[in-house]
Amino acid sequence: MEQLQRVGEVARHFRETKLSTLKPPQEFFDHRQLSRPGNMNEATSRITYNTRHFSGNYLLVILILAAYAMLTNPLLLIALAFLAGGFAAINKFAPEPVQVGSQTITQKHLYIGLFVIGLPLLWLASPVSTFFWLVGSSAILILGHACLMEPGPESEYQGVEGV
Structure with missing residues (x-):
């Protein structure tokens, strides 16, 4: 019984921390914000910003890929x-x-x-090959999306605090 309560607390904490950062699909799949980065510095800054901004969505992508891997094996x-x-x-x-x-x-x-x-x-x-497939496919999808998505205008002000 105590373990069941602990699992419930972990699930609640997970939902409150990770899944609360989910962005709406309209923002995550906004094709108007797709562009090729000009250089490696721009790509790196996009990846850094977007992995924080879309962290909940990327976690959902990993969970969907993991479910797919389990169902296909x-x-x-x-x-x-x-x-x-x-x-x-x-x-x-x-x-x-x-x-x-x-x-x-x-x-x-x-x-x-x-x-x-x-x-x-x-x-x-072959769980090892399934694990490496999951890591590789997740990395390609997440890094590709994070690199190609232009940060929104709010990213310009993320370091500025109100007076």
Whole structure:
């Protein structure tokens, strides 16, 4: 019960901090603000400004790409569900050793069995290549968008404070 409350607090904090910075789609996809940067300094300053300005949108892009990667790699989804479900089932249904005939099966034996089946299954699902695909595709989309989007007029005044 306490863990469930902690998960709720983390979700609420995430929603308040990260998702509250979401910009509307009209601003995020404003094609009138697209232009090629003149030089590397301009590209760098655009990337710096836009990654802060659109941080919530970029996080959403990463989450959508991660969901896509999971759905297009069903073996990875099965392997992760098997491992997570196995951990949950062992913790819930087998906290104490169980006597089966002359053998005593402990949690340690069950975890070893889970790893013997789950880790090769996870290895076959190639999570490393999925991770690098996610990193690469996110970087290309986010850096491309941040580099091509001209900062709005409010960026000129971001360092100026009111008198």
